[in-house]
Amino acid sequence: MAIIVQKYGGSSVADIEKIKKVAEKVVNCHKNGNKVVVVVSAMGKTTDNLINLAKQITSNPPTKEMDLLLSTGELVSVALLCIAIENLGFEAEGLPGFLAGIKTDNTHTKAKIRTVDTTRIIEELKKGKIVVVAGFQGISAEDSITTLGRGGSDLTAIAIAGAIKAEICEIYTDVPGVFTADPNIVPDARIIPVISYKEMLEMASAGAKVMQSRAVEFAQKYHIPFLVKSTFVDDGGTMVTEVDFKEGAVVSSVALDENQAKITFFNVPDRPGVAAKIFGKLGEASINVDVIVQNVSTHGYTDLSFTVNISEFEKAFEIAKKLGKELKCKDVTSDTNIAKITVIGLGMMNHPGVAARMFKALADSGVNIEMISTSEIKISCIIKKEEGQKALKAVHKEFIK
Amino acid sequence: MAIIVQKYGGSSVADIEKIKKVAEKVVNCHKNGNKVVVVVSAMGKTTDNLINLAKQITSNPPTKEMDLLLSTGELVSVALLCIAIENLGFEAEGLPGFLAGIKTDNTHTKAKIRTVDTTRIIEELKKGKIVVVAGFQGISAEDSITTLGRGGSDLTAIAIAGAIKAEICEIYTDVPGVFTADPNIVPDARIIPVISYKEMLEMASAGAKVMQSRAVEFAQKYHIPFLVKSTFVDDGGTMVTEVDFKEGAVVSSVALDENQAKITFFNVPDRPGVAAKIFGKLGEASINVDVIVQNVSTHGYTDLSFTVNISEFEKAFEIAKKLGKELKCKDVTSDTNIAKITVIGLGMMNHPGVAARMFKALADSGVNIEMISTSEIKISCIIKKEEGQKALKAVHKEFIK
Numbered sequence: 001m002a003i004i005v006q007k008y009g010g011s012s013v014a015d016i017e018k019i020k021k022v023a024e025k026v027v028n029c030h031k032n033g034n035k036v037v038v039v040v041s042a043m044g045k046t047t048d049n050l051i052n053l054a055k056q057i058t059s060n061p062p063t064k065e066m067d068l069l070l071s072t073g074e075l076v077s078v079a080l081l082c083i084a085i086e087n088l089g090f091e092a093e094g095l096p097g098f099l100a101g102i103k104t105d106n107t108h109t110k111a112k113i114r115t116v117d118t119t120r121i122i123e124e125l126k127k128g129k130i131v132v133v134a135g136f137q138g139i140s141a142e143d144s145i146t147t148l149g150r151g152g153s154d155l156t157a158i159a160i161a162g163a164i165k166a167e168i169c170e171i172y173t174d175v176p177g178v179f180t181a182d183p184n185i186v187p188d189a190r191i192i193p194v195i196s197y198k199e200m201l202e203m204a205s206a207g208a209k210v211m212q213s214r215a216v217e218f219a220q221k222y223h224i225p226f227l228v229k230s231t232f233v234d235d236g237g238t239m240v241t242e243v244d245f246k247e248g249a250v251v252s253s254v255a256l257d258e259n260q261a262k263i264t265f266f267n268v269p270d271r272p273g274v275a276a277k278i279f280g281k282l283g284e285a286s287i288n289v290d291v292i293v294q295n296v297s298t299h300g301y302t303d304l305s306f307t308v309n310i311s312e313f314e315k316a317f318e319i320a321k322k323l324g325k326e327l328k329c330k331d332v333t334s335d336t337n338i339a340k341i342t343v344i345g346l347g348m349m350n351h352p353g354v355a356a357r358m359f360k361a362l363a364d365s366g367v368n369i370e371m372i373s374t375s376e377i378k379i380s381c382i383i384k385k386e387e388g389q390k391a392l393k394a395v396h397k398e399f400i401k
Numbered sequence: 402m403a404i405i406v407q408k409y410g411g412s413s414v415a416d417i418e419k420i421k422k423v424a425e426k427v428v429n430c431h432k433n434g435n436k437v438v439v440v441v442s443a444m445g446k447t448t449d450n451l452i453n454l455a456k457q458i459t460s461n462p463p464t465k466e467m468d469l470l471l472s473t474g475e476l477v478s479v480a481l482l483c484i485a486i487e488n489l490g491f492e493a494e495g496l497p498g499f500l501a502g503i504k505t506d507n508t509h510t511k512a513k514i515r516t517v518d519t520t521r522i523i524e525e526l527k528k529g530k531i532v533v534v535a536g537f538q539g540i541s542a543e544d545s546i547t548t549l550g551r552g553g554s555d556l557t558a559i560a561i562a563g564a565i566k567a568e569i570c571e572i573y574t575d576v577p578g579v580f581t582a583d584p585n586i587v588p589d590a591r592i593i594p595v596i597s598y599k600e601m602l603e604m605a606s607a608g609a610k611v612m613q614s615r616a617v618e619f620a621q622k623y624h625i626p627f628l629v630k631s632t633f634v635d636d637g638g639t640m641v642t643e644v645d646f647k648e649g650a651v652v653s654s655v656a657l658d659e660n661q662a663k664i665t666f667f668n669v670p671d672r673p674g675v676a677a678k679i680f681g682k683l684g685e686a687s688i689n690v691d692v693i694v695q696n697v698s699t700h701g702y703t704d705l706s707f708t709v710n711i712s713e714f715e716k717a718f719e720i721a722k723k724l725g726k727e728l729k730c731k732d733v734t735s736d737t738n739i740a741k742i743t744v745i746g747l748g749m750m751n752h753p754g755v756a757a758r759m760f761k762a763l764a765d766s767g768v769n770i771e772m773i774s775t776s777e778i779k780i781s782c783i784i785k786k787e788e789g790q791k792a793l794k795a796v797h798k799e800f801i802k
Contacts, residue, residue, distance in 0.1 A: 016457040053481060056417040058488045065487065068495050069480035072473040079470035080454060086466065087459045094469050098499075099544055120544070143500055143521070 002167040003125070004029055007039040007135065007157035011174040012231040013077050014044035022231065023084035025172075026130055030090060035125045037164065039135040039157040040081055042073025063108035067137075067147045071097070074134035074153070081132050093124040094132045098145065102138035102156060110149035111138060113156075113218075116163035133160065151212025158215050162222040169219075169226040171211070176236030177228055178203070178210050180400045181254045185389050189396065191236045192252055196243035199252050199344050202378045205290075206342035207257025216240070245377075248346025250354060251399035256392040257340040258385060260290065261313035262371070263320045264305040267330035270297040274327065275304065281319055287312045291340065291373040291382055305371060307382060310336060338370065339388035342380040343395060354399075355379050361398040367391045403568040404526070405430055408440040408536065408558035412575040413632040414478050415445035423632065424485035426573075427531055431491060436526045438565065440536045440558040441482055443474025464509035468538075468548045472498070475535035475554070482533050494525040495533045499546065502564075503539035503557060511550035512539060514557075514619075517564035534561065552613025559616050563623040570620075570627040572612070577637035578629055579604070579611050581801045582655045586790050590797065592637045593653055597644035600653050600745050603779040606691075607743035608658025617641070646778075649747025651755060652800035657793040658741040659786060661691065662714035663772070664721045665706040668731035671698040675728065676705065682720055688713045692741065692774040692783055706772060708783060711737060739771065740789035743781040744796060755800075756780050762799040768792045 006026065013019050022040075030036045050069050054061040075096055082092040101117030124131045135153025138146050148155050154171055161169035177191035178200070197220035204213040210228060219226055225241035268274055275294070282289055292306045308316045317334050324332035341362075348354045358379055362369060367390065371382035383391055407427065414420050423441075431437045451470050455462040476497055483493040502518030525532045536554025539547050549556050555572055562570035578592035579601070598621035605614040611629060620627055620641065630638035669675055676695070683690055693707045709717045718735050725733035742763075749755045759780055763770060768791065772783035784792055 016454065020458065050477070053417065053477075054484055057421065057481065057484045061484045062487050065480045065483040065493070065495055068476060068483070068497075072476045072480075075469060075473045075476075076451070076454075079466045079473075080458065082466040082469070083455055083458050083462045086463050092466070094466055096469075096546070145497070 003035045003037065003164055005037045005039065005157050005161040005164070005166045005169045006172060007153055007170065008041065008172045008231060009153065009174070010041040010044050010047070012172055013040055013081065016080070019077070019080050020084050023081060023088055025231070026081075026085060027088050027090050030130050036130050037121060037125070037160060037166070038081065038130065038132045039153055039160065040074060040077040040132065041135050041153040042070075043077050046073040046076065064144060067108045068145050070147050071134070071137040071145050074136050078132050078134045085130055085132070091127070091129045092132055093129045095120065096134050097137035097156070098139035100133040100160070102159070104138035104140055104146045104148070106140040106142050106144060106146065108144075108146055111140065111146035113138060113148065113159045116159050118160070118164045121160065121164060149214075151215050154211055154215035155218055158219045158224050158226060161226070162218075162224040169224060171226055171228045172231040173228060174230065175210065176230035176233050177238035178208075178240075178253070180252070181392055181396045182208075182256065185256065185392050186396045188400070190400070192238050194239045194241065194243060195252055196248060196346050197240060198377055199248070199346055200240050202342070202344045202375065203253060203255055206255035206344060206378065206380065207259065207340065208253070208255045243346055245346040245349045250347035250351045251343045251345035253344050254392060254396045254399065255342045255344065256388050257342070258388055259310045260307045260338050260340050260382065261310050261334060261336040262305055262307050262338050262382065263317055264303060264333050264335075265320070265324055265327070265329045266303050266333070267301045268304050268327055270300055270302040277327075278304070278320075278323055281323060282316060285315060285319055287316045287319075291371050291380060293371045293373070307338070307340065307371070337385045338382050339385045340380050340382055341388065341391045341395060342378055343399060344378045345399075346377055348377050348379075357398055358395055361394045362391055365390055365394040367394070404436045404438065404565055406438045406440065406558050406562040406565070406567045406570045407573060408554055408571065409442065409573045409632060410554065410575070411442040411445050411448070413573055414441055414482065417481070420478070420481050421485050424482060424489055426632070427482075427486060428489050428491050431531050437531050438522060438526070438561055438567070439482065439531065439533045440554055440561065441475060441478040441533065442536050442554040443471075444478050447474040447477065465545060468509045469546050471548050472535070472538040472546050475537050479533050479535045486531055486533070492528070492530045493533055494530045496521065497535050498538035498557070499540035501534040501561070503560070505539035505541055505547045505549070507541040507543050507545060507547065509545075509547055512541065512547035514539060514549065514560045517560050519561070519565045522561070522565060550615070552616050555612055555616035556619055559620045559625050559627060562627070563619075563625040570625060572627055572629045573632040574611075574629060575631065576611065577631035577634050578639035579609075579641075579654070581653065582793055582797045583609075583657065586657065586793050587797045589801070591801070593639050595640045595642065595644060596653055597649060597747050598641060599778055600649070600747055601641050603743070603745045603776065604654060604656055607656035607745060607779065607781065608660065608741065609654070609656045644747060646747040646750045651748035651752045652744045652746035654745050655793060655797045655800065656743045656745070657789050658743070659789055660711045661708045661739050661741050661783065662711050662735060662737040663706055663708050663739050663783065664718055665704060665734050665736075666721070666725060666728070666730045667704050667734070668702045669705050669728055671701055671703040678728075679705070679721075679724055682724060683717060686716060686720055688717045688720070692772050692781060694772045694774070708739070708741065708772070738786045739783050740786045741781050741783055742789065742792045742796060743779055744800060745779045746800075747778050749778050749780075758799055759796055762795045763792055766791055766795040768795070
């Protein structure tokens with residue numbers, strides 16, 4: 001008998017009516033002869049409300065206590081979903097993370113899963129029960145409640161699916177799958193039926209908001225296929241799995257990230273160790289640098305630009321200005337009026353000319369490229385923010401049939 | 402170094418401002434050189450809100466899931482109180498019931514504490530931390546989250562105090578102690594400084610709403626003295642402990658219970674087994690019978706009256722009417738217009754004449770007695786409901802100086 005792991009996010013269990021509908025879906029899967037393990041997030045705004053309570057005491061609450069506080073949100077969803085399942089006449093067993101065997105390290109608010117002990121889950125499945133597990137949480141070797149950080153419930157589901165050797169892990173969310181581009185901007189965008197882990201990872205860093213990288217990385221590492229699907233719409237769905245690059249689409253999707261900011265050092269001394277110093281300092285401050293471009297050196301000096309997420313821009317610019325003085329640069333400037341457009345596709349690896357087609361599509365629609373960054377399976381261009389949506393449509397039209 | 406267990410009820414942690422004040426009290430106790438273990442209830446209306454969510458799914462939610470659901474309320478209080486304590490510069494360790502070693506049986510929604518394993522609590526105290534424990538909850542041998550029922554947090558505090566051999570257990574609440582009578586009715590009522598477990602137990606069953614019997618019974622059984630005191634008023638407090646009846650007040654308190662209803666069987670055949678049949682049937686339906694009075698038998702028939710709590714009256718009256726037919730009684734009647742007035746005092750045991758003084762005080766103020774029930778240390782009279790408050794004042798004046 002197949003084991004299926006289903007994960008329902010906060011918007012899928014946002015109120016009692018939705019919880020009842022989720023219970024029906026879960027029960028249907030069970031009635032179809034599957035053993036079902038369900039992972040749930042906290043209801044809608046619960047986590048925000050709990051954070052707000054803590055912030056009324058201090059703006060910087062201790063992480064260990066925040067974990068204990070936030071872990072309650074998922075427990076409420078678990079209990080209510082179990083009640084709804086039992087109300088339909090089926091047996092359910094609700095398990096907090098620690099009883100579901102989710103063992104983590106002790107890094108509070110962003111703990112890493114170390115092991116998943118599936119003894120209890122399997123025991124309850126054998127009794128014919130539907131097992132409902134609290135996502136996002138675990139317990140450390142120090143016997144302290146931990147949480148897994150953003151996207152943590154996806155991670156819980158994928159880790160359990162891997163440990164229990166589930167047939168499939170279904171990630172239910174409020175979108176009907178992974179799109180070739182944001183359908184709010186590109187009306188022609190369509191759902192990608194199958195995509196590789198690698199492409200999903202590039203999409204996450206390209207600013208597509210489907211899933212956090214950590215859950216995808218975990219699935220890739222342990223070869224756990226998963227399906228991204230809408231909770232309340234039956235059609236659609238994107239299967240994320242191992243795909244041979246020879247079979248992959250040349251370009252599977254196009255993404256626009258409007259939350260970027262650029263910082264430029266003018267006339268940096270072009271000598272060894274300068275870049276290391278700049279990006280070392282930024283790394284120490286936990287700032288994630290995205291696209292980096294360095295010009296050809298002239299007379300021993302060069303210009304160096306990089307982008308960061310807008311949320312980290314102010315901190316990064318402060319550090320950059322200080323470094324600029326130390327390094328005796330001519331100037332350090334910033335530009336928050338930019339966007340990043342990215343094409344992603346496994347097939348790029350054996351189809352040359354993708355970059356040229358992308359640049360031509362941008363040029364034909366009058367979009368100027370400021371910076372370029374590439375990997376094996378993606379090409380990103382930094383452009384003016386106001387040209388972002390136009391660029392997305394043009395590039396999508398060029399590649400997605 | 403002395404260990405002090407403090408328990409704060411739901412009204413003491415009802416909002417963030419109150420939680421901050423509780424944190425100050427806890428920290429002061431710690432600064433005075435004590436090792437402090439704090440037990441907290443859920444914030445104000447949290448439990449009611451959670452019950453309400455479950456009732457939106459079904460009017461009769463399964464008890465195991467209700468326990469998981471309700472246990473989250475205390476966890477939120479624990480986390481917030483820890484944050485508030487750490488914000489004052491002191492280290493805190495917040496523990497859910499299962500990490501605090503509260504092992505219970507598997508009777509969901511009213512589990513009994515089997516053992517308290519204090520290893521973890523002691524470990525954290527040794528590190529110099531203030532330990533904050535979630536009241537009302539534990540874990541069963543089946544590894545299922547349980548709750549202890551009404552008054553469960555008091556029970557948690559007293560059980561921990563007993564297991565850890567605390568110097569004292571302080572029960573903080575919204576009243577400044579145990580009164581000689583309800584001060585809302587009797588303005589002269591005053592706080593009793595010391596009272597015995599036995600008297601506290603009689604008070605609970607007399608309708609005084611200070612504490613549930615279970616916690617007091619537990620304290621009595623394991624000889625754990627505790628102090629009932631107001632969270633936000635410094636004065637007052639009632640010590641509940643072993644008191645020799647020779648030292649006890651003749652009457653320590655007077656209580657009025659207006660939530661009583663009376664059922665009377667007229668002309669019951671007076672033969673062996675009839676009372677057993679009536680109270681057996683009521684017992685099977687989990688109805689608690691309070692005062693029972695049976696008249697002298699005439700011609701082989703008698704009248705039998707008993708009282709129940711008003712909340713169980715309808716169920717009890719249904720059963721009584723059926724039994725009345727079976728037993729061929731002349732009639733079965735009911736009266737919800739009654740109240741119970743009780744005087745309690747250890748000293749009664751060696752001071753005869755208390756009953757006579759009580760009956761005279763009632764008679765002098767024109768109150769008619771319908772039923773009487775006594776134990777070693779209490780006398781209860783059933784009277785008309787509208788005479789309850791007058792009776793309470795008269796009897797209080799007679800006994801309490």
